Amino acid sequence: MRQEHTGTLSKYFWRNKTRSLYENAIETCYLLRDYEKAYYFMEKSRAVMLNDKLNELGAKQKLNETDQEKERDFQRKIIELNTKIEAETKATEKEKLNSQLFDLQEQQERFVKSLETKYPAYYQLKYNTQIGTLKQMQAYLKTNFKDKNANMVSYFFGDSASYAMVISPTKAEVKQFKYDVAQNQEFVNFLATNQGTKADFARILSMGSVIYQKLIKPLNIPKGHLIISQDGVFMPFEALSSSAASAQYLLKDYAISYTYSGQFLLKKAVETKFWPNQSFVGFAPVEFNNQLNSLKTSDLTLGNVAKNYWFSNTFTGKVATKAKFLQQAKDHKIVQIFTHAFADSLDTEPKIYFADDALKISELNAEDQFNTQLLVLSACKTGVGKLAKGEGVLSLARGFSMLGIPATITSLWSVEDKNTYQLTELFYIYLNQGLSKDEALQKAKLEFLELHPNAGPTDWACMVLVGQTLQLNNNTPVLLVLSVIFVISIIAGGLYFDRNRRAA
Numbered sequence: 001m002r003q004e005h006t007g008t009l010s011k012y013f014w015r016n017k018t019r020s021l022y023e024n025a026i027e028t029c030y031l032l033r034d035y036e037k038a039y040y041f042m043e044k045s046r047a048v049m050l051n052d053k054l055n056e057l058g059a060k061q062k063l064n065e066t067d068q069e070k071e072r073d074f075q076r077k078i079i080e081l082n083t084k085i086e087a088e089t090k091a092t093e094k095e096k097l098n099s100q101l102f103d104l105q106e107q108q109e110r111f112v113k114s115l116e117t118k119y120p121a122y123y124q125l126k127y128n129t130q131i132g133t134l135k136q137m138q139a140y141l142k143t144n145f146k147d148k149n150a151n152m153v154s155y156f157f158g159d160s161a162s163y164a165m166v167i168s169p170t171k172a173e174v175k176q177f178k179y180d181v182a183q184n185q186e187f188v189n190f191l192a193t194n195q196g197t198k199a200d201f202a203r204i205l206s207m208g209s210v211i212y213q214k215l216i217k218p219l220n221i222p223k224g225h226l227i228i229s230q231d232g233v234f235m236p237f238e239a240l241s242s243s244a245a246s247a248q249y250l251l252k253d254y255a256i257s258y259t260y261s262g263q264f265l266l267k268k269a270v271e272t273k274f275w276p277n278q279s280f281v282g283f284a285p286v287e288f289n290n291q292l293n294s295l296k297t298s299d300l301t302l303g304n305v306a307k308n309y310w311f312s313n314t315f316t317g318k319v320a321t322k323a324k325f326l327q328q329a330k331d332h333k334i335v336q337i338f339t340h341a342f343a344d345s346l347d348t349e350p351k352i353y354f355a356d357d358a359l360k361i362s363e364l365n366a367e368d369q370f371n372t373q374l375l376v377l378s379a380c381k382t383g384v385g386k387l388a389k390g391e392g393v394l395s396l397a398r399g400f401s402m403l404g405i406p407a408t409i410t411s412l413w414s415v416e417d418k419n420t421y422q423l424t425e426l427f428y429i430y431l432n433q434g435l436s437k438d439e440a441l442q443k444a445k446l447e448f449l450e451l452h453p454n455a456g457p458t459d460w461a462c463m464v465l466v467g468q469t470l471q472l473n474n475n476t477p478v479l480l481v482l483s484v485i486f487v488i489s490i491i492a493g494g495l496y497f498d499r500n501r502r503a504a
Contacts, residue, residue, distance in 0.1 A: 019045065023158035027176075030163060035172045039134040039262070042154050042165060046231065046261050063119060071115070074108040079363050132266040134172055140266060141227075142169035144470060149224025154262065155215070155231045157181040166219050179214055184235045187211060191239060191458050192413030201456050208457075209244035216240060216250065225438060225469065226254040229261060234395075234412055236464055238445070239457035249457070251445055255438040257465045260401065265468065267406070280309035281328050282336040285320040285355035292353060298338035298378075301421040305336060308432045322354040330370040330403075333472065338421075341379040341396055350396040352379060361399035369404040374437065374472060378424050380414035397466055407437055407467035415462050419455075423448055423463055431472065438469040 022045035029038035063071070081101045088094045141150045152167040162179040165172060187207050194200035216237070228237055238251035250256065259265050282305060284298040299316040306312040313332070315324055320339075329335045342358075343350035351358040377397060397410035409427070411420070426444035431437065445460045452459065 020159070023156070023160070026156055026158070026163055026174075027161065030174050030176055033174075035165070035174055036134050038163075038165060038174050039137065039154070039167070039172065040131055042156055042163075042229075043131045043262055045156060046229070063115065067115060067118075070111065071108075074104070074111065077104055078108065082362065132263050134167065136266060137167055137262045138169050138172070140262075141167065145169075145225055149222045150227070151221050151224070152227040152229065152259075152262070153219060153221065154229040157231045164215065164219060166221060168222075175218060177214065177218065181232055183207070183211055183214075185233045187239075188233060188235050188412060191236070191461065194456075194458055196456060196458065204239070204457055205241045205247060206244045208240040209242065211235075212240040212242055212250070217242070221254075223253040224255070225436075226250075226256050227265070227469075228256065228258050230258060234258070234464070236412060236457070236461040238442075238464075239461035251442060251449075251461075255436070255442040255469075257438040257467070257469045259467060260398065264401070279333040280306060280312040280336070281332040281334070282306055282312070282314045282338070283320040283325055283354065284314070284316045284338040285353065286317050287355065288340065288353055289356055290353075292340045295338060295340070295417060297417070297421065301425060302336065302338055304425055305428050308428055309334070318355050320355045322357045322359050325354060325359070329372060329375075332372060334374045334376070335372050336376045336424075337378060338424075339379045341377070343395060350399065352377070352396055361396055364399045364403060370400070372405045373468075374407045374409070375400055375405050376409045376424065376427075377411065378420050380411055401467065405467075407465065407469070409437075409441065409463055409465050411462045412464060413458075413462050415459065419448075419459050420463075422451075423460060427463075434471055436469045436471045438465055441465050 022041050025041040026038055026045075029035070029041060078101065081097060081104065085094060085097045085101065088097060137152065141152065144150075150169065154165045154167070156163045156165075157179060161176050162181070164175045164177070166175070190200075190204065190207060194204065226237075238249060238254070238256045240250050242248040242250070282302045284295065284302040286296065286299050287294050299314075302314055302316060306314050313328065315321075315328070325337075337352070339353050341350065341352040349360050349362060351360045353359075375397075377400075395410065397408045400408055423444055426447050427440050430440035430443040433440075435443065441463065445463075448460050449455060
């Protein structure tokens, strides 16, 4: 049914309708202690459309360049028409544009169907509905974390009961419990809006402790790496406290990362070659063509971060444009953006701002797969968006994940610029020491707390890692050694030939 529906709203409608079926299936598996099947149904209950999009990206590699460009052209024209419709105020003109859009979408649908017939391999990859198994997830934990303690927790909040599946490299278990999921949203909202008073801090600890007692304590998870597959609103688990009286944050015991689903982690990252391309690219518009506040020191922070990379490129001020981002970002290993973003829990489309214009999440649909391995969105609310039941939060970060970016650091609320910049710089320091991405972010937050003992979770917990945690090796030292050897070889060769010439 999902494959036959082309409209996004139609797909989300059916994802919502089938939610109760998965709850019944998970309950049955829990009663039977069939954890393999429980994992299967938990995976089928979330982020299916994200996985469909990633399948489609892989399938596009089977098309020839002409057909790929034709499909991109359809997507660009649809985006342009949607923009015109949004800006049009006259009802008659709006109706004409909507009619044009309908015709164009029908043409696109016919074209895509022709591709499915023309390229059997494209069709097979695009509609691959295979779900990774529990054993594959356990193998992932064992392979990627080796001798380190690593566990994954997958949550499902149902109408009659809630479930948490704890997965380690060697075993799995499902816990059933009663839980009011509204507490998660209340906690996030309070983190985002409190004024930092002593009373507010006490309430944060109290709220965080209540959630900890329900969602974490009964699971008995060993300290180490913790991957959380959330259900519903994105909540920073590292801000939970095991004590309501003092700040005993989960941050101290776990290097925490998040994933849209286990499938998202199991998707094999595209093999990319960055030589001789730069490994790092950064954008800091500083000033914006609208009423947004300027980010006066963002370019300085970007410069500090870029110093960590020999091959780097930075765009600041007026040259940090939307077009430049779309042109440059996809061929760099690490992409850093210091800017403003906008998202809410309603139907407003998430967008991120550059010096000249805003980039909407829908515009990413027309883009090719990114080769980027890590995207750092140092902007407010890039992890916020409309909550689609059965799919998750439709945020800007998720939009970039649909381009095949395996890891994104995103923010859940607005934070003071100074704190964001300091956390970002600390993250890169630890990342370039060879730590995994989740450890680097954990260390950055812990050092931030040492530097600011009175800081609350509002100041540091907003930045979260979604996706792959693997370390990113900085090849600067290797390249430096190779360059020195190359220069010495050139000098030695010159001296050798000069000596032979004189001898002759």
